[in-house]
Amino acid sequence: MTSSQEQFVQKEIQKISLPSANTMRLLEINSNPEHCLQDVIDLVKLDSALTARTLRIVNSAAFCPLVPINSIDRAVSYLGEKMIVGIAVTESCGKILNQPLEGYESPAGDLWKHDLFTAFAAKEVARYAKNGMEADLAFTAGLLHDIGKPVLSKLLENASKTTIDALDHGEAKDYLAAEKLVSGVEHAEVGYQLAKYWQLPAPIAAAIRFHHNPSEAIEEFQPLVYAVHLGDIIAMMSGYSTGSDSLQYTLDSHYENFFTFSSNELTKIISDTETAFRPALESLAGKEEN
Ligand SMILES: [Fe+2]
Numbered sequence: 136m137t138s139s140q141e142q143f144v145q146k147e148i149q150k151i152s153l154p155s156a157n158t159m160r161l162l163e164i165n166s167n168p169e170h171c172l173q174d175v176i177d178l179v180k181l182d183s184a185l186t187a188r189t190l191r192i193v194n195s196a197a198f199c200p201l202v203p204i205n206s207i208d209r210a211v212s213y214l215g216e217k218m219i220v221g222i223a224v225t226e227s228c229g230k231i232l233n234q235p236l237e238g239y240e241s242p243a244g245d246l247w248k249h250d251l252f253t254a255f256a257a258k259e260v261a262r263y264a265k266n267g268m269e270a271d272l273a274f275t276a277g278l279l280h281d282i283g284k285p286v287l288s289k290l291l292e293n294a295s296k297t298t299i300d301a302l303d304h305g306e307a308k309d310y311l312a313a314e315k316l317v318s319g320v321e322h323a324e325v326g327y328q329l330a331k332y333w334q335l336p337a338p339i340a341a342a343i344r345f346h347h348n349p350s351e352a353i354e355e356f357q358p359l360v361y362a363v364h365l366g367d368i369i370a371m372m373s374g375y376s377t378g379s380d381s382l383q384y385t386l387d388s389h390y391e392n393f394f395t396f397s398s399n400e401l402t403k404i405i406s407d408t409e410t411a412f413r414p415a416l417e418s419l420a421g422k423e424e425n
């Protein structure tokens with residue numbers, strides 16, 4: 136990356152608002168293997184906006200409980216930790232994740248759908264981990280994995296054709312290499328710089344940095360990073376992509392060291408992801424207020 140490209144990326148990163156203190160605290164709780172649901176409930180209770188939004192969502196048409204839920208304890212238990220993370224991240228990062236990505240020829244909303252589908256797919260994949268893993272953390276890492284794209288998109292603007300040409304002409308082996316050829320940096324690296332600037336928890340930052348090259352992550356984080364890697368590819372296979380880079384990445388088959396599922400189970404992962412994704416998308420988009 137040239138120094139002017141580097142400066143551009145750093146400037147763009149600093150333009151983005153930091154997530155709220157409570158969102159950061161929630162991400163820390165979520166990344167701590169020792170945490171319990173009560174820690175999440177206690178945090179939500181401290182935040183009146185998050186409390187109000189959680190209660191509105193749990194009683195929305197998308198989830199429609201049999202009887203109205205008025206307590207935050209029941210609401211968090213009903214929705215699960217993943218949806219609380221989804222609500223908080225939507226509040227804090229919704230603007231950046233919902234914008235159009237001109238550099239990827241991707242309209243507004245596509246990145247958010249891709250991220251949300253990846254999150255649910257990574258969570259489903261986590262259930263097939265050989266040594267067990269934190270499924271809710273896989274969800275969070277999936278939700279944030281492409282956070283570098285809105286920043287890099289600005290550097291790739293007017294260059295998406297050059298990026299695709301680099302792939303078509305065999306100058307780049309995948310979209311990541313094409314991004315690097317055209318802009319000097321790849322979206323996973325830019326995302327990692329943003330993660331460091333925000334001081335995101337280390338496992339989430341690792342998933343952002345290595346979601347296309349999971350074998351390069353440190354051993355401790357590899358199961359999580361592979362879950363996001365698979366979730367990302369499942370999202371693209373299911374039609375939730377961000378424009379020009381759809382399925383232009385390589386699947387690392389070493390995921391088999393960490394997960395075991397048959398092709399029938401993969402079909403189930405995809406259908407369970409779709410089932411969980413629909414109401415989440417509908418409610419997080421604010422349709423419950425209609
Ligand atoms: Fe990516």
Ligand SMILES: [Fe+2]
Nearest residue numbers: 253280281367
């Ligand atoms: Fe992705």
